[in-house]
Amino acid sequence: MHRRGDTGAAVAEVRARLAHLGYIDESPIDVFDDELDHAVRTFQQERGLTVDGIVGPDTFRRLDEARWKLGDRILRFVPGHLVRGDDVADLQRRLNTMGFNSGRVDGAFGRQTDVAVREFQKSVGDTVDGTCGPETFRAFERLVRTISGGNAANLRGRLTVSALQTGIADKVIVLDPGFDANDEQSNEITRSVAMRVEGRLAALGTQVFLTRSAAKSLADDATRADFANRTNADILISLHCDRTASSRPNGIATFYFGESEEGTHSYTGRSLAEQIQVELCARTRMHNNRSHPRTWDLLRMSRMPAVRVDLGYLSNPQDADRLVQASHQDVVAAALSAAITRFCKPV
Numbered sequence: 001m002h003r004r005g006d007t008g009a010a011v012a013e014v015r016a017r018l019a020h021l022g023y024i025d026e027s028p029i030d031v032f033d034d035e036l037d038h039a040v041r042t043f044q045q046e047r048g049l050t051v052d053g054i055v056g057p058d059t060f061r062r063l064d065e066a067r068w069k070l071g072d073r074i075l076r077f078v079p080g081h082l083v084r085g086d087d088v089a090d091l092q093r094r095l096n097t098m099g100f101n102s103g104r105v106d107g108a109f110g111r112q113t114d115v116a117v118r119e120f121q122k123s124v125g126d127t128v129d130g131t132c133g134p135e136t137f138r139a140f141e142r143l144v145r146t147i148s149g150g151n152a153a154n155l156r157g158r159l160t161v162s163a164l165q166t167g168i169a170d171k172v173i174v175l176d177p178g179f180d181a182n183d184e185q186s187n188e189i190t191r192s193v194a195m196r197v198e199g200r201l202a203a204l205g206t207q208v209f210l211t212r213s214a215a216k217s218l219a220d221d222a223t224r225a226d227f228a229n230r231t232n233a234d235i236l237i238s239l240h241c242d243r244t245a246s247s248r249p250n251g252i253a254t255f256y257f258g259e260s261e262e263g264t265h266s267y268t269g270r271s272l273a274e275q276i277q278v279e280l281c282a283r284t285r286m287h288n289n290r291s292h293p294r295t296w297d298l299l300r301m302s303r304m305p306a307v308r309v310d311l312g313y314l315s316n317p318q319d320a321d322r323l324v325q326a327s328h329q330d331v332v333a334a335a336l337s338a339a340i341t342r343f344c345k346p347v
Helices: 009-020 034-046 057-066 086-097 111-123 134-144 152-164 184-202 221-230 267-284 297-301 317-323 326-344
Strands: 172-177 207-210 235-242 252-257 288-294 306-313
Touching (some): 009 034, 009 057, 034 057, 086 111, 111 134, 172 184, 172 221, 184 235, 235 326, 267 306, 297 306, 317 326
Parallel strands (some): 235 306
Antiparallel strands (some): 252 306
């Protein structure tokens, strides 16, 4: 990880990548100064990342993905090693706009994007091989000039919600109790809430999977998203408790996949996040920090409606006092179960 005050070749590389993207002037300086800190935070904010000015694995990976523009390289589906980048996201947007369903605009060249590319190639008389090379790029350029606007992504999102609105019975739900090796109190709370939600949903005929047991957790966000994808889950809920240096922040927030309020986002994820936010705040009377789009890997890489729920701040005395109480955990579990059930309720 690199932050303000650090020096060296890695810092120079971060500066070079941000300069290439237009966030900072190009310079041979290898010091993580105030100017670079501001550029990093701006990049993180625009990309829906945690805005902390720290270039860790997530931010560096997104910097790497951001350097690619559509046409810079050949794109194809590689099982087990998905090609990621802004060029893939641009490709997905174009396919969706033209009516070829590439799924969520997540910048990952997955199976659904491969199918959409092949359908596009077939429609324009190109070689149907799923490979986006010069011929396919030229075909895009010819057609994209005649097509603009469109709301296909949101329409597909609404159709996905409709497909889920068949009742809670027989749904597959993955619950992800957040794990922090340095915060055992948070681990205990999130697992306790998850098990209470599991009990309530199982009684309604729902199949529930947890991403961790009492002693073992799946390694990282990408691994947990892959677990949810492999179980063909209908919904993924990730539970967390916050801590900050200040004791003032408090309340509940939910997060769904999205770049910004106006940009690309998961329609189903947003709908579920807002439903959960309403139920939790109404039942717990805790401060409403609202629902927000983020591009965290767990939300970005999952193929179903996915929501991260921050249940409160353990650094806030009032929140902490409530979060450790079994009675409060029961209320939270009831709210989460009610929100999920309502989200799946037939219309």
